[in-house]
Amino acid sequence: MKRIVVFGATSAIAQACARIWAGRHDALFLVGRNAERLEAVAGDLKVRGAPKVEFLAHDLADLEAHERLVGRADEALGGIDVALVAHGVLGDQMLLREDISLAVESIHVNFVSAASLLSHLANLMEKRKGGTIAVISSVAGDRGRQSNYVYGAAKAGLSAFASGLRNRLQKSGVSVVTIKPGFVDTPMTAHIAKKGPLFAHPDAVGRAIVRAIDRRKDVVYVPGFWRPIMWVIRSIPERIFKRLSL
Amino acid sequence: MKNPSIESWGRFPRAEHRTLPLAWRDQARLADLEGLLLAHGMGRSYGDSCLNDGGTLLLTRGLDRFLEFDESSGVLRCEAGVTLAQILEFAVPRGFFLPVTPGTKFVTVGGAIANDVHGKNHHADGTFGRFVRRFELCTSDGKRRICSPEENEGHYRATIGGLGLTGLITWAEIQLRRVPSPFIVQESLKMRSLDDFFRINDESEKDWQYTVAWIDVLARGRKLGRGIYYRGNHAPQSPPGRRISFGEPRLRVPFDAPNFVLSGTSVRLFNFAYYNRQLRPLRRATIPYEPFFYPLDAVGNWNRIYGRRGLLQWQCVVSDPETVVRILEVVSRARQGSFLVVLKTFGALRSPGMLSFPRPGITLALDFPHLGESTLTLLDRLDALVAESGGALYPAKDARMSAEMFELSFPELPAFLPYVDPRFSSSFWRRVRRVDEGAQARTA
Numbered sequence: 188m189k190r191i192v193v194f195g196a197t198s199a200i201a202q203a204c205a206r207i208w209a210g211r212h213d214a215l216f217l218v219g220r221n222a223e224r225l226e227a228v229a230g231d232l233k234v235r236g237a238p239k240v241e242f243l244a245h246d247l248a249d250l251e252a253h254e255r256l257v258g259r260a261d262e263a264l265g266g267i268d269v270a271l272v273a274h275g276v277l278g279d280q281m282l283l284r285e286d287i288s289l290a291v292e293s294i295h296v297n298f299v300s301a302a303s304l305l306s307h308l309a310n311l312m313e314k315r316k317g318g319t320i321a322v323i324s325s326v327a328g329d330r331g332r333q334s335n336y337v338y339g340a341a342k343a344g345l346s347a348f349a350s351g352l353r354n355r356l357q358k359s360g361v362s363v364v365t366i367k368p369g370f371v372d373t374p375m376t377a378h379i380a381k382k383g384p385l386f387a388h389p390d391a392v393g394r395a396i397v398r399a400i401d402r403r404k405d406v407v408y409v410p411g412f413w414r415p416i417m418w419v420i421r422s423i424p425e426r427i428f429k430r431l432s433l
Numbered sequence: 434m435k436n437p438s439i440e441s442w443g444r445f446p447r448a449e450h451r452t453l454p455l456a457w458r459d460q461a462r463l464a465d466l467e468g469l470l471l472a473h474g475m476g477r478s479y480g481d482s483c484l485n486d487g488g489t490l491l492l493t494r495g496l497d498r499f500l501e502f503d504e505s506s507g508v509l510r511c512e513a514g515v516t517l518a519q520i521l522e523f524a525v526p527r528g529f530f531l532p533v534t535p536g537t538k539f540v541t542v543g544g545a546i547a548n549d550v551h552g553k554n555h556h557a558d559g560t561f562g563r564f565v566r567r568f569e570l571c572t573s574d575g576k577r578r579i580c581s582p583e584e585n586e587g588h589y590r591a592t593i594g595g596l597g598l599t600g601l602i603t604w605a606e607i608q609l610r611r612v613p614s615p616f617i618v619q620e621s622l623k624m625r626s627l628d629d630f631f632r633i634n635d636e637s638e639k640d641w642q643y644t645v646a647w648i649d650v651l652a653r654g655r656k657l658g659r660g661i662y663y664r665g666n667h668a669p670q671s672p673p674g675r676r677i678s679f680g681e682p683r684l685r686v687p688f689d690a691p692n693f694v695l696s697g698t699s700v701r702l703f704n705f706a707y708y709n710r711q712l713r714p715l716r717r718a719t720i721p722y723e724p725f726f727y728p729l730d731a732v733g734n735w736n737r738i739y740g741r742r743g744l745l746q747w748q749c750v751v752s753d754p755e756t757v758v759r760i761l762e763v764v765s766r767a768r769q770g771s772f773l774v775v776l777k778t779f780g781a782l783r784s785p786g787m788l789s790f791p792r793p794g795i796t797l798a799l800d801f802p803h804l805g806e807s808t809l810t811l812l813d814r815l816d817a818l819v820a821e822s823g824g825a826l827y828p829a830k831d832a833r834m835s836a837e838m839f840e841l842s843f844p845e846l847p848a849f850l851p852y853v854d855p856r857f858s859s860s861f862w863r864r865v866r867r868v869d870e871g872a873q874a875r876t877a
């Protein structure tokens with residue numbers, strides 16, 4: 188039995204992961220901001236076989252609370268083997284362009300709050316000399332594009348942050364797994380009516396994430412075909428890239 | 434947001450919708466929504482009963498959480514977008530099985546209730562609705578009702594088989610069946626004629642929980658109704674060393690097939706090969722439940738082999754063998770090609786649903802590539818035979834029945850009407866109720 192804490196536990200992708208863990212009889216601690224929905228998720232996971240599921244509702248934008256949240260999870264589970272940081276917001280780039288405070292808020296949730304949680308988890312696991320921290324970044328962080336560079340920049344920051352953390356924690360036996368999903372059919376992308384063949388189902392993404400955590404991978408693209416796609420996108424010279432409508 | 438990508442399984446007719454994906458039960462605030470509404474699960478209904486052209490579809494697949502499971506009684510409470518495949522994946526390792534399952538496991542609990550689906554055990558166990566203990570129904574006036582035989586009984590009976598017209602089901606409580614193993618002891622028997630079907634069926638119904646027959650629709654004259662009869666029971670234990678695996682279908686049809694794929698020749702070849710594949714009169718085997726219940730699920734989107742024009746399914750229930758003969762005669766002469774012709778008898782166990790389709794008699798399901806007028810004319814002729822014999826047609830498989838056929842099929846319709854939510858409708862409903870679409874859109 189593993190002891191697993193999930194931040195952003197109402198996310199569709201996080202739920203898909205948690206269902207697999209529940210089926211394996213792992214103990215779970217869920218953090219999100221909507222108590223009613225967390226309760227629905229917790230109920231589902233219990234039915235699926237998790238021996239213990241607790242949840243706590245708090246807005247993760249509130250950085251002050253992070254140390255306490257990590258502490259509560261640690262206490263409730265009696266130690267943390269795996270932490271998944273999954274919360275995020277996509278936001279409408281056109282709105283973010285007009286209202287800069289919204290853009291700053293997006294960076295706050297997608298980068299600052301995730302980095303803050305990672306730091307608390309890192310300090311705890313470093314002391315204990317073990318554990319796995321997984322964080323959901325995005326292919327959007329691999330290169331800034333006009334259609335979503337605020338979100339992309341925050342995810343780019345998160346990927347870099349996780350990479351640094353991985354480097355630091357290597358000697359303490361703590362793994363850091365950076366997950367870069369492509370398009371996933373979740374509430375975050377519900378506004379896109381016609382889902383093309385590039386869209387993955389959250390269950391498939393969840394399976395890939397759990398596998399990556401089991402194998403203590405460093406950086407995974409899910410589905411895997413995004414790795415060559417992003418390699419190509421990163422290789423386009425900036426003087427050409429800037430003219431593309433992406 | 435307009436969404437042209439939603440189709441029913443027959444891919445006919447086409448429709449455009451606004452779509453509202455639901456991921457949480459608290460999002461079902463129906464009073465705040467505009468236009469005509471309809472829940473949509475996996476879209477495994479063939480025709481237009483899961484479509485709402487010009488209106489809004491509430492996509493329920495995101496409502497896929499389990500709420501409670503009682504391991505001792507086998508009672509499962511889950512959200513309405515949970516699929517039967519998800520229930521199997523959960524229940525089979527725990528020694529339980531679906532009480533009733535249609536020929537595909539890729540349907541939602543909400544869809545199974547709204548069509549009050551039946552399976553190969555209808556003669557023994559009745560419809561899915563008989564195992565639905567209670568559910569929550571949200572209506573456009575903002576109310577949420579718990580419906581069961583004791584509480585809101587009218588809404589309970591109207592919603593089972595209610596074609597999604599009474600509101601949105603958010604969760605349901607279902608009685609699962611405890612089974613000794615997920616394997617099936619299957620016997621397949623060769624039938625040389627329709628008489629063979631009735632003889633074998635009579636012998637089989639008492640001792641076999643699951644029965645169904647496949648008919649070679651092109652056989653005529655003395656061979657009319659020849660085919661293969663399948664009967665099965667849950668195996669008393671799993672064969673040593675064999676396990677059940679779960680997962681997505683491996684094969685998919687990558688594109689719409691060109692029209693000639695389903696030509697008369699290929700249909701004849703298929704039927705001939707299928708009938709002659711089995712040489713011995715009786716074959717017995719212990720097989721996993723998947724190939725027994727869901728042979729078609731092995732190929733993800735097999736409906737695409739029917740090409741862009743789609744397919745028309747047609748399923749009736751009639752009380753007399755003579756009508757079955759007449760229908761098969763018309764179909765075999767028409768040579769319009771049908772791969773999957775299925776024959777089965779329904780039993781006498783009554784469903785609570787007012788518009789439930791199954792009733793005692795013989796049910797016959799056929800599929801046709803949609804070839805335009807000639808196909809529609811053929812189906813009208815079949816309808817007339819059903820009407821004459823006092824039978825019924827199945828809305829889940831229909832895209833074209835007339836208002837008269839619908840009324841003849843469902844004598845309890847007047848009792849049902851008061852429970853139709855005024856803000857819920859479907860393409861099917863407007864067709865069989867002869868609603869002027871413009872007028873309804875204006876009043877909604």
Ligand SMILES: Cc1cc2nc3c(=O)[nH]c(=O)nc-3n(C[C@H](O)[C@H](O)[C@H](O)COP(=O)(O)OP(=O)(O)OC[C@H]3O[C@@H](n4cnc5c(N)ncnc54)[C@H](O)[C@@H]3O)c2cc1C
Binds near residue numbers: 477479493537545
């Ligand atoms: C290969 C195949 C084999 C089949 N075999 C059988 C069979 O053996 N027996 C049989 O009975 N049927 C059979 N069917 C038909 C199928 O079982 C039904 O059409 C079923 O209702 C489809 O479920 P769905 O989730 O796809 O619902 P949809 O097709 O999306 O919707 C069906 C109806 O349910 C309503 N609905 C869906 N969810 C809700 C909800 N949450 N609340 C209220 N209403 C809701 C919709 O409004 C609509 O009226 C078969 C279909 C296929 C494709």
Ligand SMILES: NC(=O)c1ccc[n+]([C@@H]2O[C@H](COP(=O)([O-])OP(=O)(O)OC[C@H]3O[C@@H](n4cnc5c(N)ncnc54)[C@H](OP(=O)(O)O)[C@@H]3O)[C@@H](O)[C@H]2O)c1
Binds near residue numbers: 219247248274369
């Ligand atoms: N979907 C994609 O195509 C895609 C692609 C690449 C990466 N990702 C990343 O995958 C992760 C999961 O997203 P998803 O696709 O599963 O979408 P989702 O279902 O919308 O999940 C996002 C989750 O983040 C939570 N959240 C947002 N802000 C929060 C806050 N301040 N405090 C607490 N929780 C907050 C949301 O909670 P509420 O339910 O309360 O709003 C929601 O549960 C995100 O990090 C996302 O950026 C997604």
